[in-house]
Amino acid sequence: MIKLYGFGPSFGMPDPSSFVLKVNCYMRMANIEFESVNGQEYLRKAPKGKLPYVEWDGQIIPDSQEILNVLDEKYGRPLEKDLNAEQQAQSYLLTKSLDENLYWCLVYSRWGREDGWEVTKDALFSSLPGPLKLIVPSLVRRGVVKKLEQHGMGMHSDEEIQAIAKQSIDALAVLLGDKPYFFGDKPSNLDATAFGIIVQLTHSDNDIVISRFAKAHQNLVDFCVRIANAYYPEEINV
Numbered sequence: 001m002i003k004l005y006g007f008g009p010s011f012g013m014p015d016p017s018s019f020v021l022k023v024n025c026y027m028r029m030a031n032i033e034f035e036s037v038n039g040q041e042y043l044r045k046a047p048k049g050k051l052p053y054v055e056w057d058g059q060i061i062p063d064s065q066e067i068l069n070v071l072d073e074k075y076g077r078p079l080e081k082d083l084n085a086e087q088q089a090q091s092y093l094l095t096k097s098l099d100e101n102l103y104w105c106l107v108y109s110r111w112g113r114e115d116g117w118e119v120t121k122d123a124l125f126s127s128l129p130g131p132l133k134l135i136v137p138s139l140v141r142r143g144v145v146k147k148l149e150q151h152g153m154g155m156h157s158d159e160e161i162q163a164i165a166k167q168s169i170d171a172l173a174v175l176l177g178d179k180p181y182f183f184g185d186k187p188s189n190l191d192a193t194a195f196g197i198i199v200q201l202t203h204s205d206n207d208i209v210i211s212r213f214a215k216a217h218q219n220l221v222d223f224c225v226r227i228a229n230a231y232y233p234e235e236i237n238v
């Protein structure tokens with residue numbers, strides 16, 4: 001059985017990582033059996049120092065895209081076999097836009113801004129023993145803020161980051177339109193990716209500054225409710 005290594009439930013989400021939730025959602029949509037293994041400590045064992053990774057048949061596969069590639073290969077592209085080549089290409093490039101751009105707006109809103117950080121700190125670090133609670137959160141935060149700067153997103157002002165997030169979310173809402181899923185009636189890899197990040201804005205307990213841009217689009221909210229009801233009836237409160 002495939003083991004999916006992630007952080008585990010927080011913020012009212014099965015996982016606070018959009019990448020872990022993407023892979024989890026893909027496997028549920030594709031009816032692939034798996035087991036979730038949760039804990040921040042798996043970061044140390046992760047081949048690329050990031051979660052998710054999966055363990056399958058004695059093989060360790062890091063990176064959400066690589067995991068989907070390997071599973072697509074093995075299971076015959078379960079969510080995209082009926083899409084044409086142009087739609088498959090769009091699915092991949094739109095996925096990368098969410099992974100490489102909107103994701104960093106989410107990170108900034110949770111870790112960079114004071115209002116997001118208050119909730120993030122509480123949710124992720126409150127179970128640490130006394131002395132560690134005083135030191136670890138700000139050390140980890142400093143590391144994340146540094147990564148934001150190295151990526152480039154963290155070099156923008158607060159106002160600019162919000163505008164970047166809004167532009168992505170507005171564009172996503174236009175692409176979805178009134179369809180149930182991005183390419184019609186059936187979910188694709190892109191739907192798993194979009195759900196993994198957008199539900200963190202529409203239905204998380206951590207209501208961050210960019211959440212309002214997603215909540216402003218009823219079609220994105222309905223999209224998340226549809227997927228949560230179908231695949232996470234017990235885990236996500238919609």
Ligand SMILES: N[C@@H](CCC(=O)N[C@@H](CS)C(=O)NCC(=O)O)C(=O)O
Nearest residue numbers: 017018019049050051052063064065
């Ligand atoms: N390209 C990777 C990105 C994964 C990623 O950034 N994971 C974050 C959590 S959302 C992480 O593990 N961060 C820990 C760190 O950078 O120290 C993927 O698609 O899986």
